Amino acid sequence: MLRKIRITLATVMFLGITLLFLDFTGTLHSWLGWMAKLQFWPAFYALNIGVVVGIIVLTMLLGRIYCSVICPLGIMQDIIAKRRKKKNRFSHSPEKRILRYGVLFVFLVAAVAGVNIIVSLLAPYSSYGRMVGALLLPIYQWSNNLLALAAEHADSYAFYSTDVWLRSGITLAIAAITFIIIAILAWRGGRTYCNTICPVGTILSIFARRSLFKIRIDTDKCNSCGLCARNCKASCIDSKNHEIDYSRCVVCGDCIEKCHHGALSLSRNAKAVPTVKKDENPDTSRRSFLLATAMATTAAATASAQAKLDGGLAEIEEKEIPHRGTPITPPGSLSAQNMAQHCTSCQLCVSACPNGVLRPSTNLSTLMQPTMSYERGYCRPECTRCSDLCPTGAITKIGKDKKSSIQIGHAVWIRKNCIPVTDGKQCGNCARHCPTGAIAMVPLDKNADPKDRNTLKIPVVNTAVCIGCGACENLCPSRPLSAIYVEGHEVHREI
Amino acid sequence: MKTINRRDFLKIFSGGAVASSALLAACKEKDSNTSAARTSDKSLKPRGKMTVRTNNITGDKVSILGYGMMRLPVIGGASGRENSDADIDQEMVNRQVDYALEHGVNYFDTSPAYCQGRSESATGIALKRHKRDTYYIATKLSNFAPDTWSRAESIKMFENSLKYLQTDYVDYLLLHGIGMGDDALATFNSRYIDNGILDWLVEQKKKGRIRNLGFSYHGDVKIYDMLLKWHDEGKYKWDFVQIELNYLDWSYADEINPRNTDANYLYEELRKRKIPAVIMEPLLGGRLANLPTYIAKKLKQQRPEDSVASWAFRYAGTPEGVLTVLSGMTYMEHLQENVATYSPLEPITKDEDKMLMSIADEIYNLKTIPCNECNYCMPCPYGLNIPAIFSHFNKCINDGVMPNRGTKDPEYEKHRRAYLVGYDRSVPKLRQADHCIGCGQCNEHCPQRINIPKEMQRIDQFTEEVRRYSDKI
Numbered sequence: 016m017l018r019k020i021r022i023t024l025a026t027v028m029f030l031g032i033t034l035l036f037l038d039f040t041g042t043l044h045s046w047l048g049w050m051a052k053l054q055f056w057p058a059f060y061a062l063n064i065g066v067v068v069g070i071i072v073l074t075m076l077l078g079r080i081y082c083s084v085i086c087p088l089g090i091m092q093d094i095i096a097k098r099r100k101k102k103n104r105f106s107h108s109p110e111k112r113i114l115r116y117g118v119l120f121v122f123l124v125a126a127v128a129g130v131n132i133i134v135s136l137l138a139p140y141s142s143y144g145r146m147v148g149a150l151l152l153p154i155y156q157w158s159n160n161l162l163a164l165a166a167e168h169a170d171s172y173a174f175y176s177t178d179v180w181l182r183s184g185i186t187l188a189i190a191a192i193t194f195i196i197i198a199i200l201a202w203r204g205g206r207t208y209c210n211t212i213c214p215v216g217t218i219l220s221i222f223a224r225r226s227l228f229k230i231r232i233d234t235d236k237c238n239s240c241g242l243c244a245r246n247c248k249a250s251c252i253d254s255k256n257h258e259i260d261y262s263r264c265v266v267c268g269d270c271i272e273k274c275h276h277g278a279l280s281l282s283r284n285a286k287a288v289p290t291v292k293k294d295e296n297p298d299t300s301r302r303s304f305l306l307a308t309a310m311a312t313t314a315a316a317t318a319s320a321q322a323k324l325d326g327g328l329a330e331i332e333e334k335e336i337p338h339r340g341t342p343i344t345p346p347g348s349l350s351a352q353n354m355a356q357h358c359t360s361c362q363l364c365v366s367a368c369p370n371g372v373l374r375p376s377t378n379l380s381t382l383m384q385p386t387m388s389y390e391r392g393y394c395r396p397e398c399t400r401c402s403d404l405c406p407t408g409a410i411t412k413i414g415k416d417k418k419s420s421i422q423i424g425h426a427v428w429i430r431k432n433c434i435p436v437t438d439g440k441q442c443g444n445c446a447r448h449c450p451t452g453a454i455a456m457v458p459l460d461k462n463a464d465p466k467d468r469n470t471l472k473i474p475v476v477n478t479a480v481c482i483g484c485g486a487c488e489n490l491c492p493s494r495p496l497s498a499i500y501v502e503g504h505e506v507h508r509e510i
Numbered sequence: 511m512k513t514i515n516r517r518d519f520l521k522i523f524s525g526g527a528v529a530s531s532a533l534l535a536a537c538k539e540k541d542s543n544t545s546a547a548r549t550s551d552k553s554l555k556p557r558g559k560m561t562v563r564t565n566n567i568t569g570d571k572v573s574i575l576g577y578g579m580m581r582l583p584v585i586g587g588a589s590g591r592e593n594s595d596a597d598i599d600q601e602m603v604n605r606q607v608d609y610a611l612e613h614g615v616n617y618f619d620t621s622p623a624y625c626q627g628r629s630e631s632a633t634g635i636a637l638k639r640h641k642r643d644t645y646y647i648a649t650k651l652s653n654f655a656p657d658t659w660s661r662a663e664s665i666k667m668f669e670n671s672l673k674y675l676q677t678d679y680v681d682y683l684l685l686h687g688i689g690m691g692d693d694a695l696a697t698f699n700s701r702y703i704d705n706g707i708l709d710w711l712v713e714q715k716k717k718g719r720i721r722n723l724g725f726s727y728h729g730d731v732k733i734y735d736m737l738l739k740w741h742d743e744g745k746y747k748w749d750f751v752q753i754e755l756n757y758l759d760w761s762y763a764d765e766i767n768p769r770n771t772d773a774n775y776l777y778e779e780l781r782k783r784k785i786p787a788v789i790m791e792p793l794l795g796g797r798l799a800n801l802p803t804y805i806a807k808k809l810k811q812q813r814p815e816d817s818v819a820s821w822a823f824r825y826a827g828t829p830e831g832v833l834t835v836l837s838g839m840t841y842m843e844h845l846q847e848n849v850a851t852y853s854p855l856e857p858i859t860k861d862e863d864k865m866l867m868s869i870a871d872e873i874y875n876l877k878t879i880p881c882n883e884c885n886y887c888m889p890c891p892y893g894l895n896i897p898a899i900f901s902h903f904n905k906c907i908n909d910g911v912m913p914n915r916g917t918k919d920p921e922y923e924k925h926r927r928a929y930l931v932g933y934d935r936s937v938p939k940l941r942q943a944d945h946c947i948g949c950g951q952c953n954e955h956c957p958q959r960i961n962i963p964k965e966m967q968r969i970d971q972f973t974e975e976v977r978r979y980s981d982k983i
Contacts (some may be wrong), residue, residue, distance in 0.1 A: 074672070126564045167935055172927050172928045172931045172932070175934065175935075178934070224677070233698040302618070322642065327885055327888035327889050328888070328889055328890075328893065328895060328941065329889040329891055329893045331892060331940050331941070369804070393688050393976070395978075396978060397977065397979075398979070432945060439512040440947070440949045441947070441948060441949065441950075442947040442948065443947070443948065444944075444945070444947045444948075447967065447970075448944065448974075490944055490945060492945060492947050
């Protein structure tokens with residue numbers, strides 16, 4: 016019974032979170048967004064006391080059930096472990112205390128000291144998010160694009176095509192390596208990662224040791240056959256001594272079902288002693304699939320550089336990323352510091368950005384945290400998706416009405432690229448598209464009459480009202496480098 | 511004086527006011543009831559006396575401008591409709607009502623439902639300061655929440671209206687929003703007929719507590735026809751009817767929303783029966799005051815000193831059978847401008863009517879671009895696919911699937927998606943209209959003499975508006 020409930024809940028949660036990362040259309044965000052907000056470390060960062068206390072209380076009641084049904088990385092490992100058909104393959108092993116607490120210590124020190132890369136690499140939900148965002152999302156998008164192609168032929172608008180692009184090679188590599196390591200560990204030893212490395216697992220284990228309900232072994236019924244221990248994916252049942260290490264038990268219920276004598280149960284009674292076992296969820300094999308994705312992504316990124324040409328169309332050069340003195344962080348992130356302190360690099364915002372603006376940073380100190388650039392689109396005034404989704408408080412929630420009044424940077428004009436200067440033609444596309452009217456066109460020749468329609472005009476930016484959305488940079492006809500680009504602000508302001 | 515002006519100016523803008531061009535122009539001159547007289551903004555200056563229409567049934571002399579009390583100002587700017595938490599700015603309401611009465615406005619239209627139920631009492635407070643026989647009050651038996659539909663609750667609603675309005679009779683009482691609801695007939699019956707409340711209202715009319723009994727109509731035209739048939743049969747006589755009328759709804763209402771009916775039909779039906787028409791939505795929810803610049807320019811070219819909104823008001827007031835045109839005026843500038851437009855009303859001429867009809871076409875983007883895809887303009891040096899852009903735009907017009915926000919198009923979301931997805935399908939993003947820099951190199955090659963950059967910018971503006979506005983997200 017316990018096992019069935021656990022598998023049902025885990026399936027719902029796992030599919031939900033995965034879809035949350037995959038759904039680039041944003042339709043499911045309002046339905047599934049809560050799933051990300053339920054994650055322990057993000058909730059802790061977001062100072063979401065209700066969730067943090069709730070999870071701790073849950074753990075004090077039922078043990079580490081969080082790791083079995085809420086954490087997507089945990090569920091993923093169960094799925095991988097379950098793929099291996101070899102029976103009774105686990106065995107009891109002692110707790111690796113020094114390793115566990117050592118990693119937790121490093122993690123906490125890194126969190127306090129703001130060494131984001133260590134926190135990001137270790138936080139389980141973020142690891143999972145990166146895997147889905149970097150490895151699975153491209154496949155999902157390509158499949159979608161196939162459907163879109165079919166829909167186009169059927170004159171349907173049910174599906175639309177989306178750009179698949181490599182946002183950051185480093186993040187892809189890290190996601191792939193993390194996946195391979197965790198997959199191998201899960202294949203060989205079930206919950207090894209959760210019980211030796213995962214800092215959230217270690218934190219919860221402190222509370223789980225003394226949880227009210229535990230899996231207990233009834234020594235009267237137990238014949239010490241060891242079947243429970245051989246099926247415990249957490250390797251936490253010492254069947255000889257009838258002992259269970261509750262700091263590692265994730266309350267999956269496998270042992271309860273395996274035992275032929277009904278000797279194990281989840282109960283308050285301290286007399287019986289508990290067990291836990293292996294076994295997991297439904298779902299298809301992912302590994303080869305995911306690896307193939309990784310390779311395909313890289314290949315596609317190379318291919319997309321070659322723009323297609325038609326007879327009557329001018330060639331369009333790809334835009335290059337300008338050098339920005341200060342990186343731009345999305346509206347709602349308050350400041351570079353707030354972003355650095357709160358973000359766990361889960362990539363949810365990056366996967367959700369419909370305008371191709373967000374991508375993981377490649378800068379070492381903010382590695383994999385979101386940063387913005389405008390070669391593919393700009394931060395559109397009606398869009399607040401990243402702020403709606405962020406579970407950690409790195410991007411705080413902003414309303415649509417506020418969106419266009421948050422200044423995240425300011426536009427800078429680059430004379431040598433500007434069309435009126437280089438080509439001697441009127442342009443003004445930046446001014447025409449500025450949503451706040453921060454750009455005015457003035458004569459290039461300062462003595463010319465501004466009313467003369469034929470005099471060449473160049474853009475000037477009123478930085479007081481510029482919000483740094485990047486419409487000007489994105490739509491500037493100058494290529495590969497725009498004649499106007501956005502410099503980020505370390506601290507956002509409201510205008 | 512200067513400080514007051516600036517403060518009010520800021521108040522209006524920080525409150526997220528609708529920045530119609532008229533308002534902008536008006537902001538520097540305001541405050542006190544006489545500022546309109548001092549301004550040199552002619553769109554705020556009355557040239558004579560307010561036009562008055564006579565109710566052919568009661569002989570009431572009603573001003574062509576009626577004051578709609580739905581968007582009353584609140585403290586901190588904006589109106590009680592957008593900012594529902596803030597308190598009504600009673601002082602401002604009083605001042606505006608004073609200005610209105612002083613300049614001949616004598617019809618005040620409220621409802622128990624407006625401003626979260628605060629409109630009637632605010633109206634009552636402002637009007638109580640004037641003699642009861644100098645103005646007409648219109649209010650409604652509203653029908654929004656089904657728990658107010660019982661006979662007892664309905665009677666209470668009417669009695670409360672009298673209490674809040676501090677009067678013992680209502681000049682114009684309306685059954686509110688006839689034709690709404692998924693099943694309009696069922697809604698109408700359970701609201702007004704089954705509980706016998708319509709008969710009760712007729713009794714009140716006999717007692718003199720209601721002087722004119724009518725209804726306001728939105729939606730299902732079957733109910734409209736049914737009520738007018740009752741009028742013909744003598745079952746119930748309607749003293750007036752309130753309908754939507756503006757130069758978009760005149761003949762486009764049903765094209766935009768199949769559940770709407772063209773205003774010309776509604777109006778003509780009333781005209782035949784000599785029932786006075788009260789007009790609502792002359793600006794289509796403010797949309798006709800806030801036109802894209804390329805359209806506003808055409809109106810300005812005809813009458814440079816008049817506001818864009820004034821055209822809509824003149825249009826709505828022109829038909830002879832119109833008793834009054836309601837405008838929900840939040841700001842003093844709105845009021846001054848509308849008073850000026852109607853003092854006196856200059857009826858729309860035949861030529862102007864024609865122009866407005868063509869502008870309605872443009873607003874609804876129903877004008878195709880005469881491109882026949884000869885490709886002479888290509889290649890555009892900035893990479894645009896000009897013929898493909900025109901072709902997508904024309905196709906949406908010809909298929910009747912342009913996403914238009916007017917008249918609450920129920921299909922808007924569907925059309926919006928089709929327009930945007932279809933645009934990306936037929937023209938790659940980097941070749942779309944937003945990349946036109948306006949160099950004009952294409953123009954001389956076009957055998958159709960299309961002003962290509964101008965059309966590109968029009969399509970771009972339209973697309974941008976469609977991108978930004980969604981009911982979802």
